[in-house]
Amino acid sequence: MNEHNHPAADRLEAFVEGTLQDGDRAVLESHLLTCPACQTQVEEWRGLFSALSSLPQFDPSVGFANRVMEHVRIAPRAAWQEWTDRAGALAARIAPKTNYGWSLAVAFLALPILLGGSAIAWLVSKSYITTDALMGYTRDSIIEGLQGVGSTVITFVMQTELTAWVVANIGAVISTAGVTGLGAMLAGAGSLTVLSTWVLYRNLFRSPSRESDYALYSL
Amino acid sequence: MCRDTACPGTGSPSPARILDYSTLTDQQVVQLARDGSERAYRELIGRYQRPVFSLIYRLVRDREKAEDLAQDTFIKVLNAIDRYNPEYKFSSWIFKIAHNTGLDHLRRRRPDTLSLDGSPHARTAAETEASTITPESQDETPEQFTENRELGGEIEVAMGGLRAEYRTAIVLCHVEGRPYEEIAEIMDVPLGTVKTYIHRGRKELMQKLEHLRC
Numbered sequence: 087m088n089e090h091n092h093p094a095a096d097r098l099e100a101f102v103e104g105t106l107q108d109g110d111r112a113v114l115e116s117h118l119l120t121c122p123a124c125q126t127q128v129e130e131w132r133g134l135f136s137a138l139s140s141l142p143q144f145d146p147s148v149g150f151a152n153r154v155m156e157h158v159r160i161a162p163r164a165a166w167q168e169w170t171d172r173a174g175a176l177a178a179r180i181a182p183k184t185n186y187g188w189s190l191a192v193a194f195l196a197l198p199i200l201l202g203g204s205a206i207a208w209l210v211s212k213s214y215i216t217t218d219a220l221m222g223y224t225r226d227s228i229i230e231g232l233q234g235v236g237s238t239v240i241t242f243v244m245q246t247e248l249t250a251w252v253v254a255n256i257g258a259v260i261s262t263a264g265v266t267g268l269g270a271m272l273a274g275a276g277s278l279t280v281l282s283t284w285v286l287y288r289n290l291f292r293s294p295s296r297e298s299d300y301a302l303y304s305l
Numbered sequence: 306m307c308r309d310t311a312c313p314g315t316g317s318p319s320p321a322r323i324l325d326y327s328t329l330t331d332q333q334v335v336q337l338a339r340d341g342s343e344r345a346y347r348e349l350i351g352r353y354q355r356p357v358f359s360l361i362y363r364l365v366r367d368r369e370k371a372e373d374l375a376q377d378t379f380i381k382v383l384n385a386i387d388r389y390n391p392e393y394k395f396s397s398w399i400f401k402i403a404h405n406t407g408l409d410h411l412r413r414r415r416p417d418t419l420s421l422d423g424s425p426h427a428r429t430a431a432e433t434e435a436s437t438i439t440p441e442s443q444d445e446t447p448e449q450f451t452e453n454r455e456l457g458g459e460i461e462v463a464m465g466g467l468r469a470e471y472r473t474a475i476v477l478c479h480v481e482g483r484p485y486e487e488i489a490e491i492m493d494v495p496l497g498t499v500k501t502y503i504h505r506g507r508k509e510l511m512q513k514l515e516h517l518r519c
C-alpha cells in the first residue's frame with residue numbers, strides 16, 4: 087500500500103472501532119505512517135466515535151414514575167399461575183434447549199412412528215396374512231399405542247424391539263408381500279422422510295425472535 | 306419472606322427497605338413485581354426510564370411526545386409483566402416495545418414518506434432524504450427551548466437527519482452499549498442488517514458533520 091492505494095473508508099472505520107484483524111491492522115498502521123490523507127480520515131473517524139460515545143442519556147420530567155404507576159395494575163399472581171409457571175419450568179428443564187436438540191428429538195420420535203405406521207398399513211392391506219405376520223401386526227399395534235403415550239424411554243425401547251423384529255422377519259415379509267407391496271411401503275416411508283427433513287430444516291434455520299416471543303401469551 | 310406490603314412498621318425505614326433492590330438482577334426484580342411488589346415496579350421504571358426515554362426522544366425529537374410514548378411503553382410492559390417470558394432479557398423486551406412505539410408514532414405522522422421496508426435500500430440522496438424524519442417546525446415553546454438545548458448540538462442535529470432505524474441502532478450501540486446481537490433481537494432484523502444500519506448511519510453522520518462544519 088502507498089499514497090496512491092489508500093485503504094477503503096470501511097477499513098479506517100474498523101481500525102478506529104478496533105475490529106480490524108491483527109494482520110490487516112499492521113498493514114494499515116504502516117500505511118498511515120506515510121499517508122497524511124488517511125491520517126486525517128482516521129482523525130475524523132476518531133472524532134465521530136468520541137462524539138457518539140459522549141452522547142448523553144436524557145431524563146424524563148419529574149414525576150414520570152408516578153404517572154406510569156397510575157396506569158399500572160398491581161395484582162399478585164393467582165395460585166394457579168404459580169402452578170402453570172412450575173409446570174412450564176419443568177417442561178423447560180426436560181425439553182431440548184436448542185433448535186438442533188428439538189429437531190433431533192422430533193426426528194427420533196417420529197421415525198419409529200412413521201416406519202411402524204407404514205408397516206402396519208402394509209400388513210393390513212394383505213388378504214393372506216401368515217400367523218407370524220399377524221403376531222407382528224398385533225405387536226406393532228401395541229407398540230404404536232405405547233408410542234402414542236409419548237414417553238421417550240418407552241419409545242426408545244420399542245424402537246429397538248421393532249427394529250429387531252423387522253430385521254428378523256425381513257425374509258418372510260418379502261416372500262409374503264412381494265416386491266410391489268414393499269415398494270409401496272418404501273415410497274410411503276420415503277415421502278414421510280422428505281417431510282421430516284423439511285421440518286428439521288425449518289427448525290434449524292428458524293429466524294430470531296419477534297415481539298410476541300417475549301410474552302408467554304400475546305400482549 | 307419479607308416484602309414491602311407484608312411488613313409491619315410505620316416509620317421509615319421499614320424492615321422491607323432492608324432488601325436492597327438495586328443489587329438484584331432484572332429477572333429477580335421482575336419476579337418480585339409478579340408477586341405484587343409495587344416497589345419492584347418502581348425499581349424497573351427507575352432502571353429503564355432514562356434509556357427508554359432517551360431512545361424515544363431521539364426518535365421523535367419532541368420532548369412532550371417522547372414522554373407520552375415512553376409512558377405508553379412502560380404501561381404496556383408493566384401491565385404484561387405476568388406474561389413476560391423470562392428466557393429473554395428484560396432490557397431487550399422493553400427496548401423492543403420502545404422502538405416499536407416510537408416507529409408507530411412516526412409512521413402515523415408521516416405515512417407518505419416513511420417507508421420502512423424500502424428506505425434502508427435508498428440509493429440516492431433524494432431517496433434517503435425522502436425516508437428521513439425531520440422535526441416539525443413549530444413555535445418556540447418551553448419544550449422546544451429545552452429540545453434546542455438538548456438536541457441542538459452538532460452531533461444531535463446530524464443524528465436527527467438519520468433514518469429512524471439507523472438512529473435506534475446507533476443509540477443502542479453507542480449510548481446504551483448493547484451488543485450487535487441484542488440490537489438485532491430488539492429491532493427484529495438479522496445481525497448483518499444491524500451492522501449495515503450502524504455502518505451507514507456513521508457514514509452519513511460523517512458526511513453531515515463535514516457539511517455542518519463547512
Ligand SMILES: [Zn+2]
Nearest residue numbers: 092093121124
Ligand atoms: Zn492513504
